[in-house]
Amino acid sequence: MKGAVRTSLIGIILLTCLAATGCAEPTCKVQRFGAVIGVKKEAIPEYKRLHAETWPSVLQAIRECNIRNYSIFLKEVEKDKWYLFAYYEYTGEDIKADMEKMKTYQAMQDWWKLTDPLQEPLPIREKDEWWAKGEQVFYTE
Amino acid sequence: MKGAVRTSLIGIILLTCLAATGCAEPTCKVQRFGAVIGVKKEAIPEYKRLHAETWPSVLQAIRECNIRNYSIFLKEVEKDKWYLFAYYEYTGEDIKADMEKMKTYQAMQDWWKLTDPLQEPLPIREKDEWWAKGEQVFYTE
Numbered sequence: 001m002k003g004a005v006r007t008s009l010i011g012i013i014l015l016t017c018l019a020a021t022g023c024a025e026p027t028c029k030v031q032r033f034g035a036v037i038g039v040k041k042e043a044i045p046e047y048k049r050l051h052a053e054t055w056p057s058v059l060q061a062i063r064e065c066n067i068r069n070y071s072i073f074l075k076e077v078e079k080d081k082w083y084l085f086a087y088y089e090y091t092g093e094d095i096k097a098d099m100e101k102m103k104t105y106q107a108m109q110d111w112w113k114l115t116d117p118l119q120e121p122l123p124i125r126e127k128d129e130w131w132a133k134g135e136q137v138f139y140t141e
Numbered sequence: 142m143k144g145a146v147r148t149s150l151i152g153i154i155l156l157t158c159l160a161a162t163g164c165a166e167p168t169c170k171v172q173r174f175g176a177v178i179g180v181k182k183e184a185i186p187e188y189k190r191l192h193a194e195t196w197p198s199v200l201q202a203i204r205e206c207n208i209r210n211y212s213i214f215l216k217e218v219e220k221d222k223w224y225l226f227a228y229y230e231y232t233g234e235d236i237k238a239d240m241e242k243m244k245t246y247q248a249m250q251d252w253w254k255l256t257d258p259l260q261e262p263l264p265i266r267e268k269d270e271w272w273a274k275g276e277q278v279f280y281t282e
Contacts, residue, residue: 034214034226051279059281069210069282071228073175073275077218077263085175085275087212087228122218134214134226138192140200141210 030068031090032139035131038120039082044074047084047118057107065102066092084119086131171209172231173280176272179261180223185215188225188259198248206243207233225260227272 039047051072062070070088077083092098102108116130125132180188192213203211211229218224233239243249257271266273 032212034212034216034228036216036218036224036226048278054279054281062281070280071173071175071277072279074278075175075177075273075275076265077177077224077273079265083177083218084278085177085226085228087175087226124217124220132216132218134216136212137189137215137225138195138213139211140195140203 031095032136033086033088033090034134034136035086036122036134037084037086037131038122039074039084040118040120041080041082043118044082047115048074050114055107055111057105058111061102061105061108065098066090066095067098172236173277174227174229174231175275175277176227177263177275178225178227178272179263180215180225181259181261182221182223184259185223188256189215191255196248196252198246199252202243202246202249206239207231207236208239 068089068091070086073085073087075083075085090098119130121130122132209230209232211227214226214228216224216226231239260271262271263273
């Protein structure tokens, strides 16, 4: 009995730790993404305001679609040319399915109605893209 | 005695898990960075080749300076204008001191001698910058 309690305790600790790494299963393979999009200079205050208080329903949708550790950075790359750079990790099994799932959330649809007009997607992005994904050329843990 | 073994075991598991999160102490606060730099179009194959086989001494220096989960993405943002976007996490206590420390590694000096000429830093970067840091405007775990 004592052994069972100990085993359970270790199991709970392990699961808690794995959850903290953003990876629910020991075998899960994290995919890392970097993406870029333009942002209209005059829209920057509104973009920042929205993201400083992102709706909980949006954060929940992101999480339910297995996106973790998601940051967006703002940078003026050339004079008066501002870009947003996103970094996120995908911890699920089927990113295509999860990205399609994300589009079905009412919260995401409402959110994108506010954020899309603030952005200027790259003219040379892929035809199915809004944010344009980069190619990962380096990684170290 | 049995209790001590169990406590040690739980301790080891906890420490292993914390190490896996890239954060050595439960109280440690991760700082996230996004940075951008241009890359010469003709230098891209060499940049990719170098980073596909980054020297172990460079990876060790990065680690010893408390940088974790470091990715670099390559993207053509405008026609024939290529940029590199870096994302990394700092898990130490004094980033200024650690960045100065990094400059003292012979491996880093040798590495930068190869990589700097391939890059084109943003003309509008801060005067102490090579890679230009962005402003984090969004984060969700």
